[in-house]
């Protein structure tokens with residue numbers, strides 16, 4: 001049967017939630033929507049499907065590729081087409097009876113009156129930064145007694161406010177007048193999202209760039225916002241259900257699973273809002289004055305590869321490497337070690353493992369450009385090794401499936417889920433290791449308890465040893481969520497009180513010594529950092545070499561194998577924490593490397609070594625010890641030095 005458009009049939013499935021009479025009322029109503037971009041397009045399509053047939057629409061812009069992620073009308077066929085034309089076509093394709101008054105120059109002082117003519121409800125979807133136009137429209141809505149609703153896409157949720165006739169107005173709520181342009185943006189944002197549910201998951205705050213009037217957005221936010229705006233409009237138009245006016249606000253965030261109703265009497269004059277404003281202003285000032293967009297010099301092939309590879313992990317995030325670019329296809333890795341100041345690296349091999357991890361990451365990164373790598377080693381000076389890397393174009397090279405995990409992978413130091421690894425996960429992890437390496441698992445509760453005791457004992461060695469004090473003091477970035485050169489406090493896995501205790505203790509070795517002697521000062525950190533996480537994991541593992549590693553090359557190769565394994569855990573969605581210090585101390589004791597002058601510490605380290613030897617055969621072959629668990633990505637992590645700092649000219 002051939003269908004033709006029939007209003008009653010088209011919207012018949014609305015009936016039930018609306019009565020037929022209500023549907024008929026909706027058919028007669030006129031809605032004004034300013035802006036057909038991020039959220040306006042979705043608002044329009046939602047309201048057309050509600051059965052609204054009359055619209056006043058404005059937009060002066062054209063669709064472009066960068067609108068793809070969120071704008072309902074943006075696709076490869078609509079680039080460079082007027083947003084207004086495209087959206088009208090889409091609306092008419094849904095309901096050929098829609099009647100639209102168009103405002104193709106956008107909203108301005110001259111046409112706002114006309115734009116709101118005969119309008120029953122105004123739906124705000126102007127660009128976030130179009131504050132002057134927004135103020136003007138809301139002011140006129142209040143004068144003309146037109147109800148107005150604003151549902152903003154915020155992260156992966158929506159925050160929404162209504163402005164009904166005779167109630168608190170836009171200006172009374174936001175109080176923008178008298179502030180600078182940037183302050184007004186901040187006040188608008190704070191008023192829009194008093195609950196700030198999105199704050200917890202903005203993974204790259206640099207993308208929120210008030211200075212350049214840019215911010216990140218998602219389609220989910222837009223769709224949720226349209227669902228909400230559509231509902232507010234229907235309630236307003238049908239005079240049904242309670243519609244909240246500001247200073248009430250609502251915020252639903254699908255990401256954090258939260259819904260919050262806020263009440264800010266006085267709007268932005270409210271004391272909570274004032275506080276948020278003064279805190280926000282400090283952050284905002286960092287972005288002022290408005291920056292012209294920096295001209296970004298395109299990266300060369302080697303720079304592109306290194307920009308990825310710099311995300312390789314290294315002990316304590318020291319990134320003991322720099323790169324010397326020789327020509328278009330060759331560069332030298334200068335790898336140093338930290339033996340002079342780090343007790344965990346007295347023979348340089350921890351650094352060499354990291355250099356191997358870096359090399360593997362370079363190889364993975366090069367694969368995306370169809371390149372293999374060939375290397376020439378110069379290990380004459382073990383404290384400053386040089387590896388010449390030559391890029392070889394090779395059509396048979398496919399992008400490594402581990403590439404997307406290079407930047408995502410991060411250490412999880414907190415307690416993790418304990419659901420056992422499946423056979424297929426274990427097989428994938430075993431297969432990740434090249435020939436010459438074996439994997440030993442410690443999965444049962446008994447085994448994990450043994451590891452927990454080993455790590456607890458080993459942590460005492462670490463924390464009571466004066467030789468490790470400077471390392472610990474220097475590697476933690478207190479109070480931080482992210483850190484370019486250290487480990488941020490929030491990635492440590494201790495609660496706030498323990499972090500404060502540690503911060504206080506680490507200020508002075510005598511404090512640690514005193515606390516250890518009289519108050520068992522390291523017990524709390526050791527329980528939180530070592531004992532509990534060891535139990536709260538699904539397995540511990542040891543990577544062993546078939547032949548004991550002795551040379552720098554052995555450690556570099558082992559590093560390459562470890563990175564394949566580590567990235568595979570990330571691909572499987574598993575949390576990962578290295579537990580290297582028991583391996584390091586037992587090696588020192590086995591090889592007679594003097595790592596402390598404190599007899600009590602040596603005694604404790606020997607106790608740890610005995611526990612370690614008891615756990616597995618051939619501990620001397622162990623290259624890497626760690627734990628895995630069911631875990632989400634950590635919200636706090638180490639980041640990396642910028643590429644420019646890592647490239648040297650010699």
Ligand SMILES: Cc1cc2nc3c(=O)[nH]c(=O)nc-3n(C[C@H](O)[C@H](O)[C@H](O)COP(=O)(O)O)c2cc1C
Nearest residue numbers: 313314315316317353354410411578579580581638
């Ligand atoms: C050779 C090596 C040894 C490491 N040993 C430990 C360790 O014993 N305990 C730990 O929590 N993290 C350890 N790490 C993890 C680093 O601290 C971490 O990779 C670095 O801070 C960068 O952070 P990210 O991996 O989260 O990006 C080790 C990393 C490497 C490469």
